[in-house]
Amino acid sequence: MTADDTRATARPAPAVATDPQPSLLARLRGPLVVAALVAAALLVLPLFLDQFRLNLFAQYLCYAIVAIGIALAWGRGGMLTLGHGVYFGLGGYALAMHLTLARIAEDPMAPGGLPDFMEWSGLETLPLLWRPFAHPAFALAAVVAVPGAVAALLGWAVFRQRVRGAYFAILNQALAAAFVILIIGQQHLTGGTNGLTDFPTFAGTDLYSPEAQWVVFVIVVITTALIYLLFRHVAGSRYGALLVAVRDGEDRVRFLGYNPTWIKTFAYTLSAMAAGIAGALFVPVMGIISPEMLGVVPSIMFVLAVAIGGRYSLAGAAVGAVVMNAAQTTFSENFANGWLYLQGVLFVVVIAFAPRGLAGIAQSIAATVQRSWRARATGGAAGSAAGAPQETDASGSPR
Amino acid sequence: GCGPAGGSDDGDTVKVGMLHSLSGTMAISEVTVRDSVQLAIDEINEDGGVLGRQIEPIEEDGASDEATFAEKAQKLLQSDQVATVFGGWTSASRKAMLPVFERNNGLLWYPVQYEGLEASDNIVYTGATTNQQIVPALDYLAEEGHESLYLVGSDYVFPRTANQIITAYAEANGIEIIEEEYTPLGHTEYSTITSEIEREEPDAVFNTLNGDSNVSFFQQLRSSGVTADDMPVLSVSVAEEEVDGIGVDNIEGHPVAWNYYQTTETPANEEFVAAFQDAYGEDRVTSDPMQSAYNAVYLWAAAVEEAESFEVDDVRAALDGIERDAPEGPITIDGETQHLAKTARVGVVNEDGLIDEVWTSEEPIEPDPYLTGYDWADDMAGEE
Amino acid sequence: MTHPLLSLNGIRVAFGDFTAIDGIDLTVNEGELRFLIGPNGAGKTTLVDVVTGRTRPTSGTVTFAGQPIHGRSEHRIVRTGIGRTFQTSVVFEELTVTDNIDLAAHFRLSPLGLLRRRRGITATVGGVLERTGLAPLAGSLAGTLSHGQRQWLEIAMLLAQGPRLLLLDEPVAGMSRAERERTGELLTEISADHTVVVIEHDMEFLRRYARDVTVLHEGRILTEGTVGEVQADPRVQEVYLGRNQVTAPEHDGGDMLVRTANEEG
Amino acid sequence: MLSVHGLSAGYGRARVLFGVDLDVADNSVTCVMGRNGVGKSTLLNTITGLITATSGQVTFDGTDITRRPAHARVRAGIGYVPQGHESFAPLTVAENLDVAWEAAGRGPRTLVDGALELFPRLVPLMGRHAGVLSGGQAQQLAIARALVTNPRLLILDEPTEGIQPSIVAEIEEAIATLHARGIAVLLVEQYLDVALRLADTVTVLDAGAVVHSAAREDLSTEQVQSLLAI
Amino acid sequence: MDAILNQIPIGLAIGAVLLLAALGLNFTFGQMGVINMAHGEFMMVGAYTAFVMHAWFELNPDYALVLAIPAAFVLTGLLGLALEVSVIRRFYGRPLDTLLLTFGIGLVLQQIARDIFGAPNVDVPAPVWLAGGVDVLGIRLHFARLFILALAVLCVIAIAYYLNRSKPGRQMRAVLHNRDLAAVTGIATRRIDATTFFLGSGLAGIAGVALTLIGPTGPTLGHNYIVDAFLVVVVGGLGQLRGTILAALALGLLNAFAEFWTDASLAKVLVFVAIIGFLQARPQGMFTVRSRALT
Numbered sequence A: 001m002t003a004d005d006t007r008a009t010a011r012p013a014p015a016v017a018t019d020p021q022p023s024l025l026a027r028l029r030g031p032l033v034v035a036a037l038v039a040a041a042l043l044v045l046p047l048f049l050d051q052f053r054l055n056l057f058a059q060y061l062c063y064a065i066v067a068i069g070i071a072l073a074w075g076r077g078g079m080l081t082l083g084h085g086v087y088f089g090l091g092g093y094a095l096a097m098h099l100t101l102a103r104i105a106e107d108p109m110a111p112g113g114l115p116d117f118m119e120w121s122g123l124e125t126l127p128l129l130w131r132p133f134a135h136p137a138f139a140l141a142a143v144v145a146v147p148g149a150v151a152a153l154l155g156w157a158v159f160r161q162r163v164r165g166a167y168f169a170i171l172n173q174a175l176a177a178a179f180v181i182l183i184i185g186q187q188h189l190t191g192g193t194n195g196l197t198d199f200p201t202f203a204g205t206d207l208y209s210p211e212a213q214w215v216v217f218v219i220v221v222i223t224t225a226l227i228y229l230l231f232r233h234v235a236g237s238r239y240g241a242l243l244v245a246v247r248d249g250e251d252r253v254r255f256l257g258y259n260p261t262w263i264k265t266f267a268y269t270l271s272a273m274a275a276g277i278a279g280a281l282f283v284p285v286m287g288i289i290s291p292e293m294l295g296v297v298p299s300i301m302f303v304l305a306v307a308i309g310g311r312y313s314l315a316g317a318a319v320g321a322v323v324m325n326a327a328q329t330t331f332s333e334n335f336a337n338g339w340l341y342l343q344g345v346l347f348v349v350v351i352a353f354a355p356r357g358l359a360g361i362a363q364s365i366a367a368t369v370q371r372s373w374r375a376r377a378t379g380g381a382a383g384s385a386a387g388a389p390q391e392t393d394a395s396g397s398p399r
Numbered sequence B: 001g002c003g004p005a006g007g008s009d010d011g012d013t014v015k016v017g018m019l020h021s022l023s024g025t026m027a028i029s030e031v032t033v034r035d036s037v038q039l040a041i042d043e044i045n046e047d048g049g050v051l052g053r054q055i056e057p058i059e060e061d062g063a064s065d066e067a068t069f070a071e072k073a074q075k076l077l078q079s080d081q082v083a084t085v086f087g088g089w090t091s092a093s094r095k096a097m098l099p100v101f102e103r104n105n106g107l108l109w110y111p112v113q114y115e116g117l118e119a120s121d122n123i124v125y126t127g128a129t130t131n132q133q134i135v136p137a138l139d140y141l142a143e144e145g146h147e148s149l150y151l152v153g154s155d156y157v158f159p160r161t162a163n164q165i166i167t168a169y170a171e172a173n174g175i176e177i178i179e180e181e182y183t184p185l186g187h188t189e190y191s192t193i194t195s196e197i198e199r200e201e202p203d204a205v206f207n208t209l210n211g212d213s214n215v216s217f218f219q220q221l222r223s224s225g226v227t228a229d230d231m232p233v234l235s236v237s238v239a240e241e242e243v244d245g246i247g248v249d250n251i252e253g254h255p256v257a258w259n260y261y262q263t264t265e266t267p268a269n270e271e272f273v274a275a276f277q278d279a280y281g282e283d284r285v286t287s288d289p290m291q292s293a294y295n296a297v298y299l300w301a302a303a304v305e306e307a308e309s310f311e312v313d314d315v316r317a318a319l320d321g322i323e324r325d326a327p328e329g330p331i332t333i334d335g336e337t338q339h340l341a342k343t344a345r346v347g348v349v350n351e352d353g354l355i356d357e358v359w360t361s362e363e364p365i366e367p368d369p370y371l372t373g374y375d376w377a378d379d380m381a382g383e384e
Numbered sequence C: 001m002t003h004p005l006l007s008l009n010g011i012r013v014a015f016g017d018f019t020a021i022d023g024i025d026l027t028v029n030e031g032e033l034r035f036l037i038g039p040n041g042a043g044k045t046t047l048v049d050v051v052t053g054r055t056r057p058t059s060g061t062v063t064f065a066g067q068p069i070h071g072r073s074e075h076r077i078v079r080t081g082i083g084r085t086f087q088t089s090v091v092f093e094e095l096t097v098t099d100n101i102d103l104a105a106h107f108r109l110s111p112l113g114l115l116r117r118r119r120g121i122t123a124t125v126g127g128v129l130e131r132t133g134l135a136p137l138a139g140s141l142a143g144t145l146s147h148g149q150r151q152w153l154e155i156a157m158l159l160a161q162g163p164r165l166l167l168l169d170e171p172v173a174g175m176s177r178a179e180r181e182r183t184g185e186l187l188t189e190i191s192a193d194h195t196v197v198v199i200e201h202d203m204e205f206l207r208r209y210a211r212d213v214t215v216l217h218e219g220r221i222l223t224e225g226t227v228g229e230v231q232a233d234p235r236v237q238e239v240y241l242g243r244n245q246v247t248a249p250e251h252d253g254g255d256m257l258v259r260t261a262n263e264e265g
Numbered sequence D: 001m002l003s004v005h006g007l008s009a010g011y012g013r014a015r016v017l018f019g020v021d022l023d024v025a026d027n028s029v030t031c032v033m034g035r036n037g038v039g040k041s042t043l044l045n046t047i048t049g050l051i052t053a054t055s056g057q058v059t060f061d062g063t064d065i066t067r068r069p070a071h072a073r074v075r076a077g078i079g080y081v082p083q084g085h086e087s088f089a090p091l092t093v094a095e096n097l098d099v100a101w102e103a104a105g106r107g108p109r110t111l112v113d114g115a116l117e118l119f120p121r122l123v124p125l126m127g128r129h130a131g132v133l134s135g136g137q138a139q140q141l142a143i144a145r146a147l148v149t150n151p152r153l154l155i156l157d158e159p160t161e162g163i164q165p166s167i168v169a170e171i172e173e174a175i176a177t178l179h180a181r182g183i184a185v186l187l188v189e190q191y192l193d194v195a196l197r198l199a200d201t202v203t204v205l206d207a208g209a210v211v212h213s214a215a216r217e218d219l220s221t222e223q224v225q226s227l228l229a230i
Numbered sequence E: 001m002d003a004i005l006n007q008i009p010i011g012l013a014i015g016a017v018l019l020l021a022a023l024g025l026n027f028t029f030g031q032m033g034v035i036n037m038a039h040g041e042f043m044m045v046g047a048y049t050a051f052v053m054h055a056w057f058e059l060n061p062d063y064a065l066v067l068a069i070p071a072a073f074v075l076t077g078l079l080g081l082a083l084e085v086s087v088i089r090r091f092y093g094r095p096l097d098t099l100l101l102t103f104g105i106g107l108v109l110q111q112i113a114r115d116i117f118g119a120p121n122v123d124v125p126a127p128v129w130l131a132g133g134v135d136v137l138g139i140r141l142h143f144a145r146l147f148i149l150a151l152a153v154l155c156v157i158a159i160a161y162y163l164n165r166s167k168p169g170r171q172m173r174a175v176l177h178n179r180d181l182a183a184v185t186g187i188a189t190r191r192i193d194a195t196t197f198f199l200g201s202g203l204a205g206i207a208g209v210a211l212t213l214i215g216p217t218g219p220t221l222g223h224n225y226i227v228d229a230f231l232v233v234v235v236g237g238l239g240q241l242r243g244t245i246l247a248a249l250a251l252g253l254l255n256a257f258a259e260f261w262t263d264a265s266l267a268k269v270l271v272f273v274a275i276i277g278f279l280q281a282r283p284q285g286m287f288t289v290r291s292r293a294l295t
């Protein structure tokens, strides 16, 4: 058999189907949609929601930020993190420490210049740990840097040793448990179980005037949007694909010349930073940060929100967080005594019957509609479908 | 659920909030407190309500989570516009709700003994402050001739503050503090501590453990063979409700300090216990926090009648001096601190799981949340 | 062209009591196309594992392009210019074929570069898709590929990596005849400017494309030489080829195996 | 013995097989051939119950087994060696064999001895974890494991993949021996010479459908080659 | 010095409790890869079984506890079985999802317990013959602890036999590793799954009964043990019985000594740090089987 024969028997190879270069509009579509949603949230929601509900919505958005981060680390990177409460807490405490000092600075009743719990614990001067938090800039930087640093350190230590899957999940869970115990045990520094609460002012302005609350709301909405866009970009980059590759074949990735330790650590750190920002926003929104909100159960709740929304989709995860928390509020307001049943059933039903969450349901509906019209080949749902296991479609997936 | 629209001022009902943990770890304690509040509301409604209006409770679940308490408080005040709220148990939940009530000028009735060092205009404290529980308990132990104490507590603000007070008191009264141990909330392994207690042989143990930990602690202490005769363990967070879960065998004979027991002999208590068991079952017991919560509703109603208004400012102005013959005996609101004058009592757990009074302060003790009236407490941190 | 590119010195690998590689010295020169054969369990894959950092040798050294590389981590070794495929193909099932290859092609990008969005298909990736016949499957998720298609994807990823030394572990196992031939052509082509080491059990393939052959047996080198030399070696027949293979060729004129052997001489 | 009629199957929405018909007569060797990715493994997976058919029928010994779970098919007498030398990595080689022998209902213990006779190289490896075997060792184990389930129909998906030439010859002999013992064989094999030496019937698959099926003696090697080169 | 020696039996006793709590997980988590967060609630069901024995059936505490052990095993086993058959079986191959699913189920079980038995803890009287303890070489051993230790040892022996000597044990390991391959090898994977889950859940029930001897019996009982129990399995190595035993005892001792030298809060943190450190040295736990497969 000759070489020519060989060619003849080879499968017909048409010219490489290069991806069409997406048009500028297509590329901007995601950001434009997000901008429209932001505008809608800022302009329309206040017409329908009272101050309290608006505030609750801002709270849900804080959870949505955490969810976006988890969707990257878990949905894309396969790192099931059951300890994101820790990072949420670190961000929250960083800002709350500043706000506490700000309150004391203005409170003539606190002559020692110390938070009450420090006085009860017999401290006479402000601990070193607290001092830099008097500066708002330091506190704001710490909101991102502290969770980031802790996550980077832990991530590096465990990923380097190829601790993953269930091991990683359980370890994170233990981290959350240990962290809560640590915070509670260091009452003279942290306020113990009481947490930090009562933040009347920020940068000299009354935090609870309607105007200030409005500003907080705007900041939360815009931050959520920006974080979504940032994470969407990351997920859509080569790095995003690499993350999925590490999730599905960490060892194999090494033989492509990449070091999975850093790939994972980066995503984990990024998602911890998002959680830190969320925690910090939560503080002026809800007026409190306490250990109860950082432990194992709240951490699992974060992940559940992502599962419900759809772990493979950043937008889905964010929506999931809002929906799950809104459902929880609704259930508990209407059935104070039995809402846990409803919540439990919601979890079970969604996870059991919609493994790809709300986003998955939305996608299959969209796909069905699309098919019944006529396949429009290009443009996947913004930042969503890539990396999702697809049991369908041998003939190519959206790119 | 959400009641009919409208503020508290119109219609023939008045809305009040009930905000306790119905789920999560604190549900163990708080559900019974909710039951007592409900009982008082039902009784008052039966008698024609307050200012001629029926009380309409709006119930929310604090879910053993501080942020949820803050959120639900905000909801009750802003969305439901309730006239007042009965709620909370842990100090953390109170601290979480406090700024919300202050900002919205609401009024919270908080029913549990606590660590003191607080007096908000927007909270009425119907449980004991430290000088009505911890200090009398120490007096009792001193009177009984105990000269060395071992302190064990859950790791949070109430036990830590209580132990500071105990330490200061001990120093002033020549009592030796052998050891001060804290365990995380929900801790269940007490072998290390019980064997240390066995080894150190203190005269008595002062126990500020909270919740589930008490069960493990007493069970494991009992396994070590330590009995109340050898070494009494005085508890300040164990009431009738907890005794059954701990197991009567394990705690029988040990003292507890409160203002009220199911066995307290007052006419009002006979009625209260009867009414409670009538409403919720013969097997149910009553306890100090339940009674304080029950009182709170009546005190609020009395203040409203006095003020002839549901407005918080009017009600607050009417608080000072409101009296009542409560199940625990006479109580009076101190308008300045918004705490109550209460009678202190030490009791001992009997074989039926109830508590028999063995010591009492006879007279109601004026509330002193900052312990300003005690010389030995001068060194302690306090704001005033 | 005879600079040693890769040299193994006194490599020993023991797993507990069992010695999988028992003192191997091996040199692969720049530009070689070397076949590595030997019975199942002889230690071929383990040897590749040692070179690529997957298994640490119990003793011995590995030198690549003048630098010692044993003890380095896997991704560093790749970065010095060694790429491999796996006997049991492992591809990223939830990425498209294109993404799989694209990642292989871009490991040299800086962290910031990685964070940029991929726009279209780069020339390297496009070329590899074409060469391996995977172009029609470019958009499919790798998880939906058949066994043989995965083998191709492994090869495609290796090509995209552009290493100096390519180590292929049974690349044509499971491939159809036609595709085996295409792989052979491809390897010949690549070996023009790369160094290639192939592990194979397919004798027909070996005879057609191999230049030098090294035979491993029980963790040692049994013999080295040209295809003809090795095939004729009775020890190789004994432990590896089996007597039948060499002694009973002519009974069927249509037998590929024999025909090829005849052609080659 | 085995009769496949109008079988269609796929993965989720992706359809791979389109109405495949196939018969394996008692005591015969049927060889399925086709280029990479045409659906050979999918066909075998559907016959053995790993994938559920979307339509069509699989009949074994006259009983319709289309909806039966995979393990029941094994117990009914269908042994399967899937593609890709898979084994139970955490179990030792001996345990791999035992687990299969027990699961299929403990035929005579001689089955295990017989399998080991066929693959003597497994004997010194009995205590080793299957996860550390070399590719070829694992493939030998996979075949041995199917044999100890005491099959009346043995289905093999590229059994010689990764196996050294001398053992390929031995496997070939073994299949012939099994055949002689009355066991029917359904084989997917890329080595044309091996396939053609063993097969009684050759079925060629392309794009999920049967494009040719004939008795071995009616086909020349060249014909098969051209069928495979579509 | 005596005080230090005294921490050894304390540590072993803590370890025995951890071991008992972790044994069931060794099946459901270690063998099947199901991260069953409802395991704690299964323990709670076991504990309430003991309560029901004496409160509803009014059995004498002296033997109610002994009867409760098989009853709890069967009851929680059946509960687990029901769970497996109805939902969990949809999840094989998605171990991390089972975590979330079972977490939801755990919440519901807690609420059910609250509605049946009330929110407060209930009293499960210990048999008289378990009161007190003995002094051995100046170290005090409590009968209740010895009983738990003995129970743990019995369970370990039974499990070891099941896993290594018996046919289903082997099949279980085969199924966990490769479900499809197991099916085409003739293993009735569904039955194996169901059996495994039954056993793992049943063991949780036994643990629950034992826990009534040393801790509170209430709706949230499981919370106190679940995190530690998972850690034991992780440190021991998934599905490794030897590892689970050693890890439980090691963590028990570590807890006891850390608490002795610092305090209970800091001890928990130290244990966590120690585990991270340990995983640096042995990332896959104490005992694991190496496989050459790439992941």
Ligand SMILES: Nc1ncnc2c1ncn2[C@@H]1O[C@H](COP(=O)(O)OP(=O)(O)OP(=O)(O)O)[C@@H](O)[C@H]1O
Pocket (backbone or CB within 6 Å): C015, C018, C020, C038, C039, C040, C041, C042, C043, C044, C045, C046, C047, C087, D128, D132, D133, D134, D135, D136, D137, D162, E290, E292
């Ligand atoms: N981690 C390990 N523990 C114990 N033995 C091992 C381990 N890894 C490999 N082996 C053994 O080392 C020997 C060499 O295996 P290797 O995979 O290198 O063989 P090979 O030459 O590639 O064989 P094949 O042609 O079958 O792929 C085999 O006997 C194998 O069982």
Ligand SMILES: Nc1ncnc2c1ncn2[C@@H]1O[C@H](COP(=O)(O)OP(=O)(O)OP(=O)(O)O)[C@@H](O)[C@H]1O
Pocket (backbone or CB within 6 Å): A391, A392, A394, C143, C144, C145, C146, C147, C148, C149, C174, C176, D011, D014, D016, D034, D035, D036, D037, D038, D039, D040, D041, D042, D043, D083
């Ligand atoms: N899990 C899957 N999901 C979707 N499509 C799949 C999946 N597995 C295989 N396919 C597709 O089904 C078709 C047939 O695959 P199959 O594995 O049956 O081929 P094959 O004939 O056995 O090929 P080979 O000779 O390469 O093993 C292929 O085109 C493949 O892309």
Ligand SMILES: NC(N)=O
Pocket (backbone or CB within 6 Å): B089, B090, B091, B092, B112, B113, B114, B115, B158, B237
């Ligand atoms: N106030 C208390 N007991 O927490």
Ligand SMILES: [Mg+2]
Pocket (backbone or CB within 6 Å): C044, C045, C046, C087, C169, D134, D135, D136
């Ligand atoms: Mg090999």
Ligand SMILES: [Mg+2]
Pocket (backbone or CB within 6 Å): C146, C147, C148, D040, D041, D042, D083, D157
């Ligand atoms: Mg195939």
